[in-house]
Structures are given as C-alpha cells and as structure tokens.
Amino acid sequence: MSAEETTELRQRQANFSKELHGDHVGERTGMSALISKDKTAQQEAVAKYLRLWDGKTDKDAEQKRLEDYNESTHSYYNVVTDFYEYGWGSSFHFCRFYKGENFQAAMARHEHYLAHMADIKEGDLVLDVGCGVGGPAREIARFTNCNIIGLNNNDYQIEKAKWYAKNAGLQDHLQFVKGDFMNLEFEPNTFDKVYAIEATCHAPSLEKCYEQIYKVLKPGGTFAVYEWVMTDKYDENNEEHRKVCYEIELGDGIPKMFTVDVARDALKNCGFEVVVDKDLADNNDQVPWYYPLTGEWKYVQTLSDIGTFFRTSYFGRKFTNLMVSTMEKVGLAPQGSVKVTAALEEAAVGLVAGGRTKLFTPMMLFVARKPLDTTEN
C-alpha cells in the first residue's frame, strides 16, 4: 500500500469510528456503549466484518480474507469491543489459572510473567503490538515502571486506551498510537523491548509482521509474545480439526490461523534467536485456561468471579444473546448486534473445543532476542 493510500485508509477509518462510536468513548462501556452506537454505521461495520466469513474454507476464500486483514480486523474490533469489555474486562487475552486465584489476579499474573520474560526494566521504552484498550500496558507499566507505546489499528480502542490511561494517572508512562503492525513506522532500533499479547494472530503473514518488530527493536533487545497457533496435533485435512479452526477464525476475526511451526520458523527467518519456545497451555493445570467459557461451575475459584463467570458461561451467553436480541427488536441496540453475539458464540465453542483437544493454544510463549551484531542478517 502506498503512503497516500495508507493516509486515506486511516482518515476513512477514523471518520467512520467517530460516526459509529461518537465522542466521549471512555465514559461508556459494555451494553451502555452498545446502545449509544450510530445504528446505520453499526450495520455497516457488522457487514464489513462478516462479509468474507461466509462458511467457505477453500484457498480462494482464505486469500480474500488475508488480503482484507486490515479492514476486517478494524471492523471486527469496532463491533466486539463493547462485548469484550462487558464479558471479560479491559485485558483481551486468556491466562493460566491457579487454584484459589481470582480471575483478575490470574490475568495480571499472566501479564507480569510476560514482562518478566521480556526482561522489561524501569525506564525501558517498550512497544505493545496490538494493545487493545491498554489493560496489559497499564498493568505492565505499573509493574515495571517502564514507558510503553501501544500500537493498534482500531481507533475506538485507541481512544478508550487513552481515556483509561489518563483515568489511572498513567498518561506520562503510556502513549497509544494508530498503526498497522504489518508496516511499523517507527525508526529502526527504537525500542528496548517489544511484546505482543494475542494480537499478531490477526496478521496475514507472521513472518512479515515479525520482520517489522525485528526492525524497530534495538540490537540485543527482546521480543516476547503470547501467540495464538494451531498445535502439532492439528491436521488441516481433518474435517473436525478444520471446523474448530474455522470457528476460531470466524468468531475471533482472524484471516488465517497458522501453526506453531510456521510461527517458530517465522521468528528464526527474521534473524531472531528464539530463547524460549513453550506452550503454556500444555501442562497439568488443575484449572484449564478456557474454563470461563465452559460453564463448569466447579472451576470458579472465588465469589468475586461469579459475575464474570456467569457472563462468559454457556447460560450467561444465552442470556446475553436473548437480551441483545430483545434490545435489537425494540430498536435499543443497533441491527446486526445479534449477528455479533452469534459470531462470538462460535468463537467460544471453537476455543473450548480447541483447548480441550489441544489442537489450539492462545499462549504459545516465544521469547526472541535480536542479536547484538546484526551485520550478518
């Protein structure tokens, strides 16, 4: 894409975001934000997200989704962000759970662990690739006292991230900028550390995305990522496997799920030294990472988790779907909202199936180092 085309796309997306979400985006979240959307723009956003997910899994259909990655992901997050915040909170990722540990503590620990593995230190300049509404950035800035630039291609989330950072008094440590991780516009060798949490799976090519990260990282710097991948168990010619993979792609706005081998090779091909390569979901945890989506009460750890667990569970999702459907019928929620809850339901079903069978992991941890001497690459 040329520089003019990029500027034009950004302007168009920014204008659309204003039209859809209005001003003062931080003040409303969840259902309250949903009912305040511009109804026509919401229908357009839902159509833009779903138009290429028409049930087809052939190469041609996949190619179209790969080419459209920027617009479809932008549209996906335009329509799911309110649901994510309502059901999950402001960190949009999974985590491991220990017995007795509540949901928020487990999520924060998962973020601290990545900061630790990335060796983030006080005063470091850090890039958060695909930062969502800034939940992890706020936690990691507090944990390490570093400075973070959060990069995101969704205007709505950027506005929310800025609002939350200011509200938390962290505006001197955090900046949020619009950008595409397939084309990072920072000067080469800018960042001490880079991390990405469950975001780069939206890339049409992991290698091209990691190349960009390699470019902006300082020599000797560390990149740590929780990657979404299909595991070694996945066989794309197995119909059952492909079904689970497609549910995850459709419901999570991912043009194509790559395998763990593709991700590992992509890092190496860019010149990274891979120092940690570990699937954190492949262990004997007593409480599985996907438990909130299962509806199995036996896993709920503390009373404080009951609300979150209800909203994320099977019955809670049915309840939300019914509520949204009624709101849509009476004209409170914009048309298209039910289609979004249906797509999120597919996500939940696919993620639990992928988790139970270990065909999929949302926490493939790679810690990769850019060599000090990069003349050979």
Ligand SMILES: CC(C)=CCC[C@@H](C)[C@H]1CC[C@H]2C3=C(CC[C@]12C)[C@@]1(C)CC[C@H](O)C[C@@H]1CC3
């Ligand atoms: C899309 C990527 C790469 C990461 C997001 C991971 C998770 C935070 C989401 C994946 C599926 C989402 C669902 C919900 C919240 C956020 C996720 C767990 C809901 C529970 C939100 C409330 C809705 O009523 C149901 C959703 C099901 C899926």
Ligand SMILES: C[S@@+](CC[C@H](N)C(=O)[O-])C[C@H]1O[C@@H](n2cnc3c(N)ncnc32)[C@H](O)[C@@H]1O
């Ligand atoms: C599942 S969310 C994770 C957000 C955040 N890392 C967290 O854990 O809360 C994925 C994020 O990647 C961002 N994203 C997707 N494609 C992108 C792209 N091409 N360039 C920049 N950000 C992108 C989305 O807008 C979204 O904020």
